[in-house]
Amino acid sequence: MKYFSYLILVFWLLAVLAGYLLQLNPNTIDLNVILHSPSTEHWFGADDLGRDILARILRGVEVSLIVALTVTLITMVVGILVGMLAGFYGGRIDAALMQVTDIFLAFPGILLAIAFAAVLGPGLSNLILALCLTGWVSYARLTRGQTMSLRNRQHVQAAESLGAGVPRLMFRHILPLMTSVLVVEATYSLASVMIAEASLSFLGLGIQAPDASWGAMLRDGVRFMLVAPHYVLIVGACLMSLILAINLGGDYLRDKLDVKREIE
Amino acid sequence: MFKRLLNTVIVIFGVLLLTFLLIHLVPGDPVEVMLGESASMVDREALRTELGLDQPLLQQFGSYLSKLGHGDFGHSIHTRTPSIDLVKTRYPATVKLALLSLLIGLVIGIPMGIYAALKANHWQDFVVTIVSVRLSAMPAFWLGPVLMLIFAVWLGWLPVSGMESNTSIILPAVTLGFGLSAILTRMTRTSLLEVLNDDYIRTARAKGLSERVVILRHALRAALLPIITIVGLQMGSLLAGTVITETIFSWDGIGRLLVESIEKRDYPVTQACVLVVALSYVVVNLCTDILYKVADPRVRSTL
Numbered sequence: 351m352k353y354f355s356y357l358i359l360v361f362w363l364l365a366v367l368a369g370y371l372l373q374l375n376p377n378t379i380d381l382n383v384i385l386h387s388p389s390t391e392h393w394f395g396a397d398d399l400g401r402d403i404l405a406r407i408l409r410g411v412e413v414s415l416i417v418a419l420t421v422t423l424i425t426m427v428v429g430i431l432v433g434m435l436a437g438f439y440g441g442r443i444d445a446a447l448m449q450v451t452d453i454f455l456a457f458p459g460i461l462l463a464i465a466f467a468a469v470l471g472p473g474l475s476n477l478i479l480a481l482c483l484t485g486w487v488s489y490a491r492l493t494r495g496q497t498m499s500l501r502n503r504q505h506v507q508a509a510e511s512l513g514a515g516v517p518r519l520m521f522r523h524i525l526p527l528m529t530s531v532l533v534v535e536a537t538y539s540l541a542s543v544m545i546a547e548a549s550l551s552f553l554g555l556g557i558q559a560p561d562a563s564w565g566a567m568l569r570d571g572v573r574f575m576l577v578a579p580h581y582v583l584i585v586g587a588c589l590m591s592l593i594l595a596i597n598l599g600g601d602y603l604r605d606k607l608d609v610k611r612e613i614e
Numbered sequence: 615m616f617k618r619l620l621n622t623v624i625v626i627f628g629v630l631l632l633t634f635l636l637i638h639l640v641p642g643d644p645v646e647v648m649l650g651e652s653a654s655m656v657d658r659e660a661l662r663t664e665l666g667l668d669q670p671l672l673q674q675f676g677s678y679l680s681k682l683g684h685g686d687f688g689h690s691i692h693t694r695t696p697s698i699d700l701v702k703t704r705y706p707a708t709v710k711l712a713l714l715s716l717l718i719g720l721v722i723g724i725p726m727g728i729y730a731a732l733k734a735n736h737w738q739d740f741v742v743t744i745v746s747v748r749l750s751a752m753p754a755f756w757l758g759p760v761l762m763l764i765f766a767v768w769l770g771w772l773p774v775s776g777m778e779s780n781t782s783i784i785l786p787a788v789t790l791g792f793g794l795s796a797i798l799t800r801m802t803r804t805s806l807l808e809v810l811n812d813d814y815i816r817t818a819r820a821k822g823l824s825e826r827v828v829i830l831r832h833a834l835r836a837a838l839l840p841i842i843t844i845v846g847l848q849m850g851s852l853l854a855g856t857v858i859t860e861t862i863f864s865w866d867g868i869g870r871l872l873v874e875s876i877e878k879r880d881y882p883v884t885q886a887c888v889l890v891v892a893l894s895y896v897v898v899n900l901c902t903d904i905l906y907k908v909a910d911p912r913v914r915s916t917l
Contacts, residue, residue, distance in 0.1 A: 449621075449624055449625075449628070450628070452621065452624075452625050452628070453624075453625055453628030453629060453631075453632060454632075456625045456626075456628070456629050456892055456895060456896050456899075457629070457632075457888070457891075457892045457895070458849075458850025458851055458853050458854040458891065458892070458895040459850060459851040459853075459854030459855065460854050460857070461853070461854045461857070461888060461891055461892065462632075462888075464854075464857060464872070464876075464888075465633075465636055465884065465888045466636075466639065468876040468884055469636050469637065469639045469640045469881065469884075470639060470640075470641065471640075471641060471647075545753050548753065548755065549753065549755065549858055552755045552858060552861075553857070553858070553861065553873055553876075554877065555876070565755070568755050568756070568759070569755075571759065572755075572758075572759050572762075572862060575759060575762065575763060575767065576767060579763050579767070582759045582763075583759075583760070583763070586755075586756035586759065586760065589753075589756060590752060590756055593753075594747075597747065598747075601747075
């Protein structure tokens with residue numbers, strides 16, 4: 351199974367690379383092939399403006415990965431800082447910070463991201479901002495729990511009694527011990543951010559035309575489903591395969607690094 | 615229990631604050647964004663006064679809260695209808711959809727999970743687990759169109775979208791329920807496997823009870839307890855998931871109202887939708903917690 355996920359990931363990397371090398375233009379409009387089915391010229395067919403679906407998928411995966419990586423990185427840094435502060439100091443700081451995360455978690459699923467994206471307005475940077483504003487919470491929770499249990503380890507107490515300062519304790523003695531947990535979490539969150547990005551774009555809140563994005567393509571695909579069912583099926587299948595591969599990669603890392611995840 | 619209630623009150627306050635602040639996150643002038651650049655100065659000022667945007671922030675929040683207390687969730691800036699009326703007309707449809715999806719999720723998920731647990735580490739378990747991982751990674755905007763294509767367009771058994779016919783609810787409910795069933799399958803499997811190693815199960819088997827009784831009466835009762843929590847938590851993603859699913863299937867629920875209000879930049883309605891969904895989720899979670907405590911004798915004493 352893990353080879354299968356490698357295979358998909360390698361395939362996607364090659365595909366993106368090929369997209370670069372072949373200089374496919376995702377925005378070339380050809381009115382003669384509007385909504386055509388897959389052919390030798392357009393492997394995945396053409397969309398409602400006669401643009402090559404394959405080229406747009408390849409551009410879309412780039413955008414999707416950029417968003418996913420940026421959001422994961424930012425939310426991780428913020429979440430780790432908040433979580434470590436809460437877990438390390440405990441008491442009032444912990445109570446206050448966790449109360450804030452409770453409030454964020456009171457908005458189910460993607461609702462808060464939708465709300466933020468709606469008021470911030472569409473566009474790549476606002477999309478990233480909306481996803482970051484909601485994404486840091488899970489890392490904060492995770493890091494807090496880890497910090498609390500690691501805080502009382504002997505090596506941390508030894509370092510503390512030797513006079514190590516708080517930043518040193520946090521970043522040299524506690525953080526390295528939770529890397530594997532965080533790496534696994536980050537892998538899964540790449541997949542969930544990609545889904546969230548596609549969802550927002552699907553609702554018209556993300557990346558705007560004419561830029562390619564999978565969510566927007568899916569929306570167009572649904573719109574033209576009766577005349578060109580291949581459109582939505584192909585884009586969806588691509589998204590699914592990538593998400594599946596990333597999740598399987600996460601499973602592999604989890605087993606390899608021996609991380610016990612809480613209820614997903 | 616008191617602590618749990620106090621926490622809920624604080625969370626509700628926070629939800630109100632965050633929802634209130636939403637409109638202040640609009641880059642630039644929210645009034646201009648809502649009305650468009652061509653709106654006259656008079657209209658703008660009227661709306662600004664109506665929304666109270668000309669007052670200090672703290673005072674705005676105060677009047678927002680007191681209005682909510684009187685059941686005033688603001689007005690749609692286009693139709694002048696009170697937001698709460700719009701929400702009220704749409705809310706039952708969403709609840710109906712969410713409940714049916716929940717039912718579908720439970721009916722598929724729990725038996726599948728039991729089956730996987732009983733066949734643990736056999737190929738059947740492997741297949742079920744892979745399928746459930748696959749399903750849970752299948753977002754509504756992919757599963758929905760696929761179901762729509764197969765059952766509505768190609769086979770013609772069910773309506774494509776809308777809510778005119780009694781069968782209209784089936785496709786959106788299955789779309790939402792499938793993802794849920796995947797999570798429930800995995801949870802039931804894990805939790806049943808854990809329980810199956812317990813001493814009392816060994817005792818039950820040693821007493822000579824049939825495997826059927828051991829699983830259904832003894833193991834499942836304990837194994838299903840964590841499922842209550844999962845169902846509660848998943849109710850939230852169901853509520854949020856309806857946004858996408860309702861949009862795909864033109865199901866006139868609160869999710870679609872939210873999307874429509876965003877498209878029209880009708881922020882008071884957006885705020886009301888977000889608030890109502892979030893509050894529903896808080897209430898569902900609270901009920902889940904209480905239910906869990908009532909259902910589990912081990913934690914009942916802490917009630």
